[in-house]
Amino acid sequence: MAIIVNLDVMMAKRKMSxxxxxxxxxxxxxNLSILKTGKAKAIRFSTLESICKVxxxxxxxxxxxxxx
Amino acid sequence: MKESQSLLSxxxxxxxxxxxxxxxxxxxxxxTMFDYFDPLGYFHGEPITFTLRGNIAMIPTQWKPINVxxxxxxxxxxxxxxxxxxxxxxFVRFDYTDLFKGFSRLNILVFITDLAKLWIWLYLxxxxxxxxxxxxxxxxxxxxxxxxxxxxxxIFPLSAILDSINxxxxxxxxxxxxxxxxxxxxxxxxxxxxxxxFNEKMLFELPIMFVILMVVQVFIQGAxxxxxxxxxx
Numbered sequence: 001m002a003i004i005v006n007l008d009v010m011m012a013k014r015k016m017s018x019x020x021x022x023x024x025x026x027x028x029x030x031n032l033s034i035l036k037t038g039k040a041k042a043i044r045f046s047t048l049e050s051i052c053k054v055x056x057x058x059x060x061x062x063x064x065x066x067x068x
Numbered sequence: 069m070k071e072s073q074s075l076l077s078x079x080x081x082x083x084x085x086x087x088x089x090x091x092x093x094x095x096x097x098x099x100t101m102f103d104y105f106d107p108l109g110y111f112h113g114e115p116i117t118f119t120l121r122g123n124i125a126m127i128p129t130q131w132k133p134i135n136v137x138x139x140x141x142x143x144x145x146x147x148x149x150x151x152x153x154x155x156x157x158x159f160v161r162f163d164y165t166d167l168f169k170g171f172s173r174l175n176i177l178v179f180i181t182d183l184a185k186l187w188i189w190l191y192l193x194x195x196x197x198x199x200x201x202x203x204x205x206x207x208x209x210x211x212x213x214x215x216x217x218x219x220x221x222x223i224f225p226l227s228a229i230l231d232s233i234n235x236x237x238x239x240x241x242x243x244x245x246x247x248x249x250x251x252x253x254x255x256x257x258x259x260x261x262x263x264x265x266f267n268e269k270m271l272f273e274l275p276i277m278f279v280i281l282m283v284v285q286v287f288i289q290g291a292x293x294x295x296x297x298x299x300x301x
Binding site for chain 2 (some may be wrong): 009027031032034039040041042043044047
């Protein structure tokens with residue numbers, strides 16, 4: 001997969017659990033899990049904005065492009 | 069289109085489909101019980117009979133199309149050469165009071181194919197009900213419906229094939245049981261041999277199968293879109 005989701009890295013840096021993040025971002029735990037495991041097909045700007053706001057980071061900190 | 073603008077609300081539609089399914093089930097149970105066995109007759113002191121029914125035609129052994137010029141007054145002379153294919157046809161019913169003889173191998177095959185071509189349609193009403201339920205729950209584009217609709221598409225020509233097999237078996241049964249001097253038995257309005265499959269039923273049911281297969285393609289695209297939508301966070 002070319003786009004890598006580094007959500008778990010950012011969560012570890014901020015010492016935030018999946019439960020806590022899901023509560024703060026207001027998305028379900030299962031959806032957040034789909035995003036974290038890289039199974040998601042797309043991410044809404046609004047979701048990305050909320051995650052960046054809570055984790056105090058940039059979109060590039062969460063998403064990364066790797067040439068396979 | 070808004071939900072309120074549709075002819076039937078999803079809730080009402082589901083209710084109608086549920087009534088249709090259970091009505092269909094009741095009808096089939098009733099038909100199976102009273103068409104082949106007569107339980108009411110038993111309570112009136114009559115022996116239990118096993119009944120098989122069907123249509124056959126009787127054709128004279130030396131039969132040929134009637135010469136219209138000799139026997140009929142031809143009213144239309146606009147280059148028409150009428151040929152009249154006239155032969156006797158009728159309804160046959162075999163009542164077996166001896167159930168041991170009634171359940172011979174051939175009779176059971178006639179019975180099973182007869183039942184199969186009737187009961188197979190219960191899947192249609194069941195699928196309609198299940199789909200109506202899914203429409204109400206707004207989760208209609210599921211992969212399981214793709215399989216169910218494909219199966220439904222197959223049922224249409226399968227029913228026609230079962231009908232042909234049943235007619236052929238019934239003819240064999242009738243030929244074993246009855247004989248009429250200088251006549252032979254035949255299945256009315258049908259081809260013989262392998263061409264039996266292409267009966268008048270098949271003419272209607274093949275296009276329906278293709279329509280359902282087209283709907284299946286819509287469902288495949290819908291399921292794909294739904295999957296993408298579900299995985300959009």
